[in-house]
Amino acid sequence: MHQIKTYYKIVRSTLLQYLPRGHLAAAAALSVGLVVVLGSEHQTNSEIASIPSQNIPGLEIQGVDTQATPIAVPAVETIIQTIAATPELTKPQQAPQDLSPQWKEFTVQNGDNLSILFKRAGLNDRTIYELFSDAKDAKDLRNIRPGQKMEFLVENGQLQGLNYIVNELNSLKFTRGAKGFTAKQTALKPDVKYAFRQASIDSSLYMAGKRAGMPSTLTMELANIFGWDIDFALDIQKGDSFKVMYEEQHLNGKKIGTGKIMAAEFTNGGKTFKAVRYTDKDGSSNYYTPDGRGMHKAFLRTPIEFARISSHFSLGRKHPVLHIIRAHKGTDYAAARGTPIRSTGNGKIAFAGRKNGFGNTVIIQHGQGIETLYGHMNGFAKGMRSGARVSQGDVIGYVGSTGLASGPHLHYEFHVNGQVRNPVTVPLPKSIGIEKTEVARFNETTRPLIAKLDQYKSASRLAVAKSGSSNN
Ligand SMILES: [Zn+2]
Known part of the structure; x- marks a missing residue:
C-alpha cells in the first residue's frame, strides 16, 4: 500500500463587485476555489463559497498525510469553508485594484542583462535606475549569471519587490517603501x-x-x-x-x-x-x-614554476654584463617576461623597490634568520610594500630585466643569518609547526x-x- 501525501491547497481568485459610491450594505463576492492535489497528478475542480471581499488569512492547509491508492479513482476529499458575509461596510469601497499581486519568477538566461530581464517582467529601465539610485546594494545586480533566479512583485505596472536569488544560501531582496527601495541581504547557514x-x-x-x-x-x-x-x-x-x-x-x-x-x-x-x-x-x-x-615545507625550492636555471650560484664567474669576475650569489631562472614570481615562504616584505643592479627587487624576511631576494622584476604584484605579509606561493611580482640584466630572468637569493647560500642545495628548513x-x-x-x-x-x-x- 502506497502512502501518498495529499496536499490541500485553497486557491482564491478575485471576483470584484463594485458598489455605488457612498452606499453601504451589499458585499463583494470572492470565489473560493478548493484544489486537492493527489501526488501532484490529480486535480479536481473547485467548490465555490460566497465570502466578503476581505483577506482570508490562513486559508491554506498543507502537508496532510493520507493513505490512498494512486491508480484508482481520484479519491478526493473536499473541504468547504464558508465564511459568513460581514454585514456592513462603513466606508465607500475603494477604486478597484489588483488585490493579490503575485511574485513572478524568472531564470536568468544566457545573454540576459538587467534591461532584458526587467522587460520580461513588464518593467522598463526607469525602474532599474530607481533601484540603483535608491539602494546601494543594487550594484550586486550587475553580477547576474545564467541559471540564477529573480522574483518580481509588480503591481499596477510598478515594481514593489524584487528578490535576487544569488544561490541556495544567499539572496538579496528589494522592497519599495515610502522613501524608495530598500535592500535586505539574506544568508542562510547550511x-x-x-x-x-x-x-x-x-x-x-x-x-x-x-x-x-x-x-x-x-x-x-x-x-x-x-x-x-x-x-x-x-x-x-x-x-x-x-x-x-x-x-x-x-x-x-x-x-x-x-x-x-x-x-x-x-x-x-x-x-x-x-x-x-x-x-x-x-x-x-x-x-x-x-x-x-x-x-x-617552510620553503618552496624555486620561486617560478617550469623555469630553466640559466645561471647557477657560484662564488667566481664572469658577469655577463659587466664582464668582470664576480661572485654570483644567487640562482638565475630564465623565463618569459611577465611570468609570475612566487614567495617561496611565509614572511614579511622587508623591501620592495629599485635596488641598483638588481632593478626592481623584493626582499622577504621569513623568520628563523632567513631572507629571500628576488631581482630584475618587470613589475610588482599589488600590495607589495614594506611590512606587507605574504604567504608561501603568493605572487609578489613578474619576471623582467630591470637593472643589470642581459635578458628577462629572475635572480633569486637565499640568505641564512646574513650569509648567502645556494638556493638549489641549501637544506630547506623543516616545516613550520x-x-x-x-x-x-x-x-x-x-x-x-x-x-x-x-x-x-x-x-x-x-x-x-x-x-x-x-x-x-
Ligand atoms: Zn643573477
Whole structure:
C-alpha cells in the first residue's frame, strides 16, 4: 500500500463587485476555489463559497498525510469553508485594484542583462535606475549569471519587490517603501556534516577518488595535502590507499556543497601519512601532522614554476654584463617576461623597490634568520610594500630585466643569518609547526577529528567483516 501525501491547497481568485459610491450594505463576492492535489497528478475542480471581499488569512492547509491508492479513482476529499458575509461596510469601497499581486519568477538566461530581464517582467529601465539610485546594494545586480533566479512583485505596472536569488544560501531582496527601495541581504547557514570516503588505488589516485564518489576538486585537495611527502606522478603504487573525512554542506536535508578536508590518511608503499586541518587564532588554516608539524615545507625550492636555471650560484664567474669576475650569489631562472614570481615562504616584505643592479627587487624576511631576494622584476604584484605579509606561493611580482640584466630572468637569493647560500642545495628548513602558544588549542580541536577518522576506519572494517563487502 502506497502512502501518498495529499496536499490541500485553497486557491482564491478575485471576483470584484463594485458598489455605488457612498452606499453601504451589499458585499463583494470572492470565489473560493478548493484544489486537492493527489501526488501532484490529480486535480479536481473547485467548490465555490460566497465570502466578503476581505483577506482570508490562513486559508491554506498543507502537508496532510493520507493513505490512498494512486491508480484508482481520484479519491478526493473536499473541504468547504464558508465564511459568513460581514454585514456592513462603513466606508465607500475603494477604486478597484489588483488585490493579490503575485511574485513572478524568472531564470536568468544566457545573454540576459538587467534591461532584458526587467522587460520580461513588464518593467522598463526607469525602474532599474530607481533601484540603483535608491539602494546601494543594487550594484550586486550587475553580477547576474545564467541559471540564477529573480522574483518580481509588480503591481499596477510598478515594481514593489524584487528578490535576487544569488544561490541556495544567499539572496538579496528589494522592497519599495515610502522613501524608495530598500535592500535586505539574506544568508542562510547550511548544516555542516562530515562525510567519509576511502579507496584503494588500482591505477591512479584520480580513478580511485572517482570510484569512491569524491568530487575531483576533493581528490586534488587530497593530493595537495600529501604532495610534499608523496610524489603523485612517480610514487603511487597499486595497493596504496587513502581515507578522507571532509565537510559537506546541507540545506533542508539536501546536499548543496563540498567543504574542506578535515582529516585524511594516505598509505603509500606501506608508509602511512596523516593530516588534520587546523585554523589558528589568526584565522589562517593549514594542514598538520597529528603531532603538530606542518604538512608543507617552510620553503618552496624555486620561486617560478617550469623555469630553466640559466645561471647557477657560484662564488667566481664572469658577469655577463659587466664582464668582470664576480661572485654570483644567487640562482638565475630564465623565463618569459611577465611570468609570475612566487614567495617561496611565509614572511614579511622587508623591501620592495629599485635596488641598483638588481632593478626592481623584493626582499622577504621569513623568520628563523632567513631572507629571500628576488631581482630584475618587470613589475610588482599589488600590495607589495614594506611590512606587507605574504604567504608561501603568493605572487609578489613578474619576471623582467630591470637593472643589470642581459635578458628577462629572475635572480633569486637565499640568505641564512646574513650569509648567502645556494638556493638549489641549501637544506630547506623543516616545516613550520604549531606555535607553542597554540599547542593546547591545536590538540583540543584536532584530536576529535582524528578520532572520528579512526573510528570510521574501525567501523568500516567491522562492516567489511560482517557483510564481507566493502563499503567505499
Ligand atoms: Zn643573477
